[in-house]
Amino acid sequence: MEALNAIRTPVAIVESAGGPRAVLLDAAGRLTPEAARQELLAVLPAIYPEWLGDRGFTIANGVKFPYVIGEMARGIATARMTVEGVRAGVMAFFGSAGLDLGSIEDGIREIQVALGPETGGWGANLIHNLHDDRLELATVDLFLRLGVRCVSASAFMRLQPAIVLYAAKGLRRGADGRVVRAGRIFAKVSRDEVARQFLSPAPEPMLRALVAEGRLTAEEADLASRIPVAEDLTAEADSGGHTDNRPMTVLLPRLIGLRDAIAAEYNYQVVPRVGAAGGLGTPGAVAAAFATGAAYVVTGSINQSAVESGLSIDARNLLASAESTDVTMAPAADMFEMGVKVQVLKRGTMFAQRGHRLADFYRRYESFEEAPPSEVHKLETTVLGRSVDAIWADTESHFAKNDAQQLERARADAKHRMALVFRWYLFMGSQWARQGLTERRTDYQIWCGPAMGAFNEWVRGSFLEPVGARTVRQIALNLLEGAATVTRAGQLRAAGVATPTSAFDFRPRSLDWKAR
Ligand SMILES: Cc1cc2nc3c(=O)[nH]c(=O)nc-3n(C[C@H](O)[C@H](O)[C@H](O)COP(=O)(O)O)c2cc1C
Secondary structure, eight states: OHHHHOOSSOEEEEOOTTSOEEEEOOTTSOOOHHHHTSOEEEEEOOOOGGGSSOHHHHHHHTOSSSEEEOOOTTTTBOHHHHHHHHHTTSEEEEOOTTSOHHHHHHHHHHHHHHHOTTOOSEEEEEEOOSSOHHHHHHHHHHHHHHTOOEEEEESOSSOOHHHHHHHHTTOEEOTTSOEEOSSEEEEEESSHHHHHHHHSOOOHHHHHHHHHTTSSOHHHHHHHTTSOSOSEEEEEOSOSEEOOOOOHHHHHHHHHHHHHHHHHHHTOSSOOEEEEESSOOSHHHHHHHHHTTOSSEEEOHHHHTSTTBSSOHHHHHHHHTOOTTOEEEEEOSTTGGGTOEEEEEOTTOOHHHHHHHHHHHHHHOSOTTTSOHHHHHHHIIIIISSOHHHHHHHHHHHHHHHOHHHHHHHHHOHHHHHHHHHHHHHHHHHHHHHHTOGGGGGGOOOBOOTHHHHHHHHHTTSTTSSGGGOOHHHHHHHHHHHHHHHHHHHHHHHTTOOOOGGGGOOOOOOOOOOOO
16 A cells, blocks of 8 residues: 555556556665566656646746646735745735735735745736726736736736736847746636637737837837747636636646647747646546646635635635535626626525526616516515615715716616616625625625535545635645645556555645755
8 A cells, every 4th residue: 555655756566466566666766575576567756746737837937836826806815825825835826806906016015025026936817807908907017017927817808908018028038049028927718719819929919009109119029929928828617706617627628739739830939838727626636637738737716715815714614614516606796787607605605596686687677766666675675685775875985986987877877777786785795705794694705616615525524624724835735745646546557556446535634845
């Protein structure tokens, strides 16, 4: 059994009466005298968790492991989570989406102070803003001013000037003639047509316009036309939050194939890497992603239950009791009118059912005035928890300060007013979960994918079961160590060694890494 779980030692496979058998080599790398009498079939080298993915990923990002802590909006992936991730040897993205520019700046500065200005391995999130593309440019200006060297771009359906600006700004030729990037984009995608745009060079018209505006030099634009917009592309399968619910085993090979075709077409010197996100909460899932060719893996939902998460302890406890089937789709606050959905926790909260009732009401009626008063009253008492008038008063004062156009639209269009009232509820659901407002527990909106339940099941009975012990460091190191163990078990099984199921069962343990 020892030989079946040894990952940092070479293992020999020798012929024996019962078929191929795994034996540990001794400290000098020799077979024991007994094993040496048998026919040597193969020697498996040591496996290191740091080598499970693409070595180019760890080198380019200055991290030890091919593992990323994904951004979680509105600061749920806190500055502290980002810092602890980098200290654990993994890459981490600060959850800057949905925060105002001042809070984004505070978070980034906190990370820079904690890690020192030269430390890489982290980034922030640029999320597509459907309602206001000026905010994207302002966010990129802030990233450039603060010297953020990695940006994860998400929710984009089409490339926008802000992304192209960030990808091209500071491009230069190195001494060896290669194009050197100042800032690098991680693109998060779940569709071919979006992936294609990030894997191709930036569109010429967009580059020309940025040069004309004085935002890029002609040389930067020229270099940008020779390299892909993103060097790292994350295939986002069925995940917490916004998701197309696509199976990893379908999406990842598809995007790897697309990457290969595009890299050949443009003859890239640096071939973009494709990583995997969505559904990763156990060693087996992480090992499967690497076995399918993922250059790196990204976790999300499970880190939300960690001590560094920006979510309240009350909501984290709900997450820790979830099973993998305790998730469902609910209307998204930001794209409610378009029918866009997000994956959320089902157990312990009624948010999804209530959100669907709002969506039904929105489909059925053109305005609150048109709906029967009894229906409005039912909505107020059983879903919203407040009167429509009280919510509208808050909504009005919010938009008067932040976006007066919304109010003009609502005055002219009663259905838009209804959408803004419903968006208040959907937005507040995540606010209450972050604050831990227990009287609103049944309205908590907690983005969560099936990985959370799978993780809970895996850590049950181990030191990682209590939420107070779940650090992003222990989560990452255990998943990586476990994935290496599962990988070793798979190698042995494929080599004909009778491998008990226990060889695939890595139990969480307190881990630390030492420099190799
Ligand atoms: C609470 C939460 C918030 C998230 N916020 C964002 C976000 O703002 N931007 C983004 O690109 N991805 C966001 N994600 C997706 C994660 O970064 C990650 O890609 C995804 O969670 C991985 O799938 P998993 O949830 O199955 O682990 C979020 C995920 C969760 C659970």
